[in-house]
Amino acid sequence: MNGRLALVFAVALVALAALAFAPFYLGRYQIGLLIGLTGYVTLASAWALFSGPTRYVSLATVAFFGIGAYTVAALNEVLPYPLVLAAAAAIGLAVALVVGLSTLRLAGVYFVIFTFGLAELVRQLVTWYEVNVTGTLGRYIFMSFGPEQIYWQLLALMTITLLISWWIGRNRLGLALKVIGDDEVVATHCGIDIARTKLALFALSAVIITLVGAIQAPRWTYVEPGIVFNPTLSFLTLIMALLGGANRLWGPALGAVPLFLLFEWLSARFPDHYSIILGLLFILIVFVLPGGVAAFAERTFGQRKPDPQTYGAESALSRDTADARR
Amino acid sequence: MLTTAIIAGLVLGGTYALVAMGLTLQYGIARIMNLAYGETMIAAAFAAFVLKNALGLNPMAGLLLVVPAGFAFGYAIYGVMMRPLVARAGDRSALEIDSILATFGLLFVIQGVLLVLFGSNYMSYSYLNIPVSILGANIAANRLLALGLALTIGLTLYGLLRYTRWGTAIRAVAVAPQSAVLVGIDVNRAARFAFALGGALAAAGGVVISMYQTFTATSGVTFTMKALIVVIMGGVGNLLGALSAGLILGMVETFVATYLEPGLTLAATYAIFLALLLWRPQGLFGKATR
Numbered sequence A: 001m002n003g004r005l006a007l008v009f010a011v012a013l014v015a016l017a018a019l020a021f022a023p024f025y026l027g028r029y030q031i032g033l034l035i036g037l038t039g040y041v042t043l044a045s046a047w048a049l050f051s052g053p054t055r056y057v058s059l060a061t062v063a064f065f066g067i068g069a070y071t072v073a074a075l076n077e078v079l080p081y082p083l084v085l086a087a088a089a090a091i092g093l094a095v096a097l098v099v100g101l102s103t104l105r106l107a108g109v110y111f112v113i114f115t116f117g118l119a120e121l122v123r124q125l126v127t128w129y130e131v132n133v134t135g136t137l138g139r140y141i142f143m144s145f146g147p148e149q150i151y152w153q154l155l156a157l158m159t160i161t162l163l164i165s166w167w168i169g170r171n172r173l174g175l176a177l178k179v180i181g182d183d184e185v186v187a188t189h190c191g192i193d194i195a196r197t198k199l200a201l202f203a204l205s206a207v208i209i210t211l212v213g214a215i216q217a218p219r220w221t222y223v224e225p226g227i228v229f230n231p232t233l234s235f236l237t238l239i240m241a242l243l244g245g246a247n248r249l250w251g252p253a254l255g256a257v258p259l260f261l262l263f264e265w266l267s268a269r270f271p272d273h274y275s276i277i278l279g280l281l282f283i284l285i286v287f288v289l290p291g292g293v294a295a296f297a298e299r300t301f302g303q304r305k306p307d308p309q310t311y312g313a314e315s316a317l318s319r320d321t322a323d324a325r326r
Numbered sequence B: 001m002l003t004t005a006i007i008a009g010l011v012l013g014g015t016y017a018l019v020a021m022g023l024t025l026q027y028g029i030a031r032i033m034n035l036a037y038g039e040t041m042i043a044a045a046f047a048a049f050v051l052k053n054a055l056g057l058n059p060m061a062g063l064l065l066v067v068p069a070g071f072a073f074g075y076a077i078y079g080v081m082m083r084p085l086v087a088r089a090g091d092r093s094a095l096e097i098d099s100i101l102a103t104f105g106l107l108f109v110i111q112g113v114l115l116v117l118f119g120s121n122y123m124s125y126s127y128l129n130i131p132v133s134i135l136g137a138n139i140a141a142n143r144l145l146a147l148g149l150a151l152t153i154g155l156t157l158y159g160l161l162r163y164t165r166w167g168t169a170i171r172a173v174a175v176a177p178q179s180a181v182l183v184g185i186d187v188n189r190a191a192r193f194a195f196a197l198g199g200a201l202a203a204a205g206g207v208v209i210s211m212y213q214t215f216t217a218t219s220g221v222t223f224t225m226k227a228l229i230v231v232i233m234g235g236v237g238n239l240l241g242a243l244s245a246g247l248i249l250g251m252v253e254t255f256v257a258t259y260l261e262p263g264l265t266l267a268a269t270y271a272i273f274l275a276l277l278l279w280r281p282q283g284l285f286g287k288a289t290r
Helices: A002-024 A028-054 A061-075 A081-103 A108-134 A147-169 A172-182 A184-189 A194-219 A232-244 A251-269 A274-288 A292-301 A313-325 B002-028 B037-055 B059-088 B092-118 B141-163 B165-175 B177-182 B187-212 B220-234 B239-260 B262-279
Strands: B131-134 B137-140
Touching (some): A002 A147, A028 A061, A028 A232, A028 A251, A061 A232, A147 A194, A184 A194, A232 A292, A251 A274, A274 B059, B002 B137, B037 B092, B037 B187, B037 B220, B059 B187, B092 B220, B137 B141, B165 B177, B220 B239, B220 B262
């Protein structure tokens, strides 16, 4: 097992090196694609970090993404770049703590509802502030570095996210999360502090998402609330993580890569019917692949026993019993 | 000024109450958390708009067409999309997650269809736009009609659920779905009916909204959000709770818009929601058990 782990790490390292050197051989368009890909892999992995094991569906991805992007837009001429990123992360953390502290003690549905409207709330607040206090809506971002640097930053963030996800999967926190996702009553009896565990993970995931927004912001040059708080982003992240499988380390990445390329193609080919196709695709995934591709592959090829964590395993079970009854 | 604000608040609140009643039926009885609820409303608003502009049909007559259509839509959606999810869900939280995800997809489908058909512009039509004087304040007749409709539909529904045998069966499902089966209630049929009724109420709410407000293809999300907050405020499955909570929310929003700043209405809504979550998550009128 240890040898296998070393092998996986070696392969991952080679792949990372190849990805890091890719910009030297690629044109501007391909680098843009790579930025989008890395960004979505990071977003989907960060989303799954919290929502996968706890099964709390967060619809607030774009709220944090937008907070990151807008912080950069607001502060890029005032502070040096590393401080701007730190400020974005701090704001994202503060918002995540407010949301988490008020909703995570309660049943999951309150959290979903709160996150559902959060992006719209933040967008309206930022718009109101800009119109009434600063008097300008929309800001410019001028950075001294090109798309390659954005790509490398995102690549680093993606690596860190995957490492965190891997590390959490095999320590006490990850185990605690799995118990919470399965049965909160059991978790309480095991002496797990449910609210604190959930809050910590939600905050971590939110900070990563905020940083993705902050790092990607210079790509736009011109930023206004309507652009950075686009709800489609929350939707895309969710569908990617679910397609791949939110409970596997590589699941979100597995969903993000093909779907991102598909979306690129769709938005170029069918700009008007884009969201209809997306919605139908998403419903299809919920019905056909409730546990994601990763869990499906494991079930089909039988490498590992199906694990009861996945969204779908339970339902498969109940379907089996229903069949047996007939 | 004050009278105008109070009446405008009641009108808005009445509409919210009407809309939230549908959602509380869908969530409280059918156990489906429907995130595409606001989109159903907006679709109904567009239907009223088309009937008015293309066929010259007045919205009151439109209501008679659109509400049954909303019922049929809800009935079909439950049969095609929700029933399989209910069948495969092991417990309540699994169904909640599945229904949230499926209706989130549905939200984008309906919104996409509306965008293709009507574009992203703000729409409105003029109906009964004549001032009526009440207690010295001038109110458009269409707003008064909207309030009257909301109260009539809402109270009729409450009466039906409270005082008929059929309504009692539906409420039994809301309180104890497992035990309802024991006394001979077809839970599946009741759930499907409640979901369809929710669709009819969403359609009614959409038509009522279109009588006095502008709307766009993408404004469904805010309506869903507000309806959800009203549902939680009133206590899940509680119709009178939804009615009072809707009126409160409408008043608060109108007062914030009139005396503070129109751009902060959603923030006010959220402040109420936050306070509620910290203080009484079971709702103002709900019991401690969920």
